[in-house]
Amino acid sequence: MTTTVDEAIVDRIEEAEFCSRVKRFLETNCNRIGEDQEMVGAEDADVIVRMKTFQGSLAEAGLAALAYPAGFGGAGLTKRHQELFDQASKGWYLPNSALYISHGMCLPMLNQFGTDEQKSRFMPDCISGATIWCQLFSEPGAGSDVAGLATRATRDGDQWILNGQKVWTSGAHYADYGLIVARTDPTLPKHQGLSMFIVDMRDPAVEVRPLRQISGGTGFNEVFFTDTQIPADWLLGGLNQGWNLAVAMLMFERVSIGAGGGAMNANRTPGLIRLAQDLGRSEDPLIRQALADLWIRERIRGFIGQRIRSAVQAGNVPGPEGSIAKLNGAVIARAIRDATMDLVGVTGQAWATDTDGGDRWAVGCLSASGISIAGGTDEVQRNIIGERVLGLPKEPDPYKGAAWETVPRN
Ligand SMILES: Cc1cc2nc3c(=O)[nH]c(=O)nc-3n(C[C@H](O)[C@H](O)[C@H](O)COP(=O)(O)OP(=O)(O)OC[C@H]3O[C@@H](n4cnc5c(N)ncnc54)[C@H](O)[C@@H]3O)c2cc1C
Numbered sequence: 580m581t582t583t584v585d586e587a588i589v590d591r592i593e594e595a596e597f598c599s600r601v602k603r604f605l606e607t608n609c610n611r612i613g614e615d616q617e618m619v620g621a622e623d624a625d626v627i628v629r630m631k632t633f634q635g636s637l638a639e640a641g642l643a644a645l646a647y648p649a650g651f652g653g654a655g656l657t658k659r660h661q662e663l664f665d666q667a668s669k670g671w672y673l674p675n676s677a678l679y680i681s682h683g684m685c686l687p688m689l690n691q692f693g694t695d696e697q698k699s700r701f702m703p704d705c706i707s708g709a710t711i712w713c714q715l716f717s718e719p720g721a722g723s724d725v726a727g728l729a730t731r732a733t734r735d736g737d738q739w740i741l742n743g744q745k746v747w748t749s750g751a752h753y754a755d756y757g758l759i760v761a762r763t764d765p766t767l768p769k770h771q772g773l774s775m776f777i778v779d780m781r782d783p784a785v786e787v788r789p790l791r792q793i794s795g796g797t798g799f800n801e802v803f804f805t806d807t808q809i810p811a812d813w814l815l816g817g818l819n820q821g822w823n824l825a826v827a828m829l830m831f832e833r834v835s836i837g838a839g840g841g842a843m844n845a846n847r848t849p850g851l852i853r854l855a856q857d858l859g860r861s862e863d864p865l866i867r868q869a870l871a872d873l874w875i876r877e878r879i880r881g882f883i884g885q886r887i888r889s890a891v892q893a894g895n896v897p898g899p900e901g902s903i904a905k906l907n908g909a910v911i912a913r914a915i916r917d918a919t920m921d922l923v924g925v926t927g928q929a930w931a932t933d934t935d936g937g938d939r940w941a942v943g944c945l946s947a948s949g950i951s952i953a954g955g956t957d958e959v960q961r962n963i964i965g966e967r968v969l970g971l972p973k974e975p976d977p978y979k980g981a982a983w984e985t986v987p988r989n
Contacts (some may be wrong), residue, residue: 597660601667604640608633609671612845627711627753630677634708637675642724644682644706647690652703658892665888669845680750681705683835685758688828692775692816701756701777706824713754713780714832715745715802716825720988722747723959725760726769726822727988730804732776739763739776739814741807751787751800754780758828760821765984772983773821775828777813784808794945828967832954833901834887836908846881847915848874854922869918876911883907899967906960909951916947 637643638652645660647653654660675682686705689698704710721728728744741761752756757778764772778785789797847937852870855861883904887897912935920927923940930937951957965971979987 582905586709587900594659594663598663598667600640601642601664601887604637604642605668608636609668609673612670612850624753627677631708631711632677633674637673638707643708644686647686647702647706651690651698654704658888660894662888671674675708677753678711679835680706680714681708681710681712684828684831685756687831688775688815688824691827692824694812696812697777697815702878705756709789710755710915711750711753713748713750713757714828715748715751715757715778716828717747718744719746723956725825726773727983727986728760728773729988730759730760730761731765732774732809734763734811737811739809741776741778741804741809743804745802745804747790747799747953748787748802749799751780751802752789752797752935756780757802758815760825762983763821764819766982767819768980769978769983769986770822772819772941773825774818775815775821775824776809777815778804778807778809782807784872792945794942796942827896829955830897830901833905833960834891834897836905836950836954838966846874846877848877849919851915855917860922866922867917869914869921872917873911873914876907876914880907880911881905899963902955902960902963903968905954906957906964908956909960912947912950916944920944 634643641654642664644653645656645664646658647655651656682705686702689702689705693701701710705712716725716728718725718728718730728743730741730745732739732741734740738967739761741759743761745751745759748757757780758775759778760773760775761855762772763774766772780787780802784805786803786805788801788803790799790801792799821868848870851873852861855863855866855870860866885901886901887904890900891897919940923937927944928937930941955963962974966973
């Protein structure tokens, strides 16, 4: 009994020391949210370099990838430390948003499915930000129905030869590596003939063409593969196991979008309340009602996130709750957009660039709908919740079990 009490005290002291270390790092290297934020999704090459440098300092301070093994570049601590870090960094802007896919999706995949050789080779640089990773799933004819994808990987001796096209690949223009799903056996039903590979995005046989968005930015790209060679030992997980891996990666994505710690899910209501006060609109009853509604929704998002993170901490793999978190995050993003536009009025729609900051509100507004699409649309999340949580009947599939190559495609 005495030992248990002593251990609990030691744990508390260790936790307090860890939190002070995090606090010191944040005070030295970061700004408070709202002070001097760079836009999420920044495409500027200088911003990417600054983000990589910041991530390098985080890794040097032993505060990157806290729960990942020290032997593969992580801090070798626990999920509890990650939880403490997330709590301590709430309200701080960590300038590493360009690494969101690297760390929120690719890193957990490498850690869970990589061979020791793959982990040793790729994880340390991914963690320190020396390399950035992207996710190559969607294709022009395969978004929601990603299992229908057509990019082919054909075995040729010690290599795989890749041919095909991906689209909406966020960050492909600054990524060093990507995780790609390709069809390795077209004679199998669509979910069974897929495999996941690591691909070198700097290979000259990979062509990246940026897409211009409604907001003016170029956050995502078309990517073309023409006889791109991939070493045979860059297959991640087993041959034709790509669908299971894709589902796992989508789950990491949904949890990260809907329930992750850090700036992505930082509460925006306090900033909007300050904005309402600055604009002299904080006594307007409709504005007050919208802000109170948002505050409640963000609190609920916090509870959903906490629930998922506790389940993960207890060793459980998140299931459809990832879809609930993601859908809820998308609904909140749109509510924030509407409340912001009500507050700033025409400044958010007809702004004078570099003078009134209105472009910031407009870009935020135009980007909000993307959250309802990225990582699986709201409709797809509702289908998952309907089928897997509420037990509703599955959508009929007339081609269930048919070889992929025999199924009509766009
Ligand atoms: C900001 C952003 C970033 C992205 N980043 C990446 C990335 O890094 N890597 C990547 O691979 N992809 C990325 N995507 C692509 C994204 O995953 C796809 O856009 C998404 O899965 C939807 O596919 P789609 O665009 O082909 O739409 P479609 O699948 O063609 O859907 C069109 C419409 O039909 C609806 N629909 C489709 N099927 C059903 C159904 N069964 N039931 C009900 N409604 C349905 C959809 O909800 C949607 O409204 C990104 C998208 C966005 C917006």
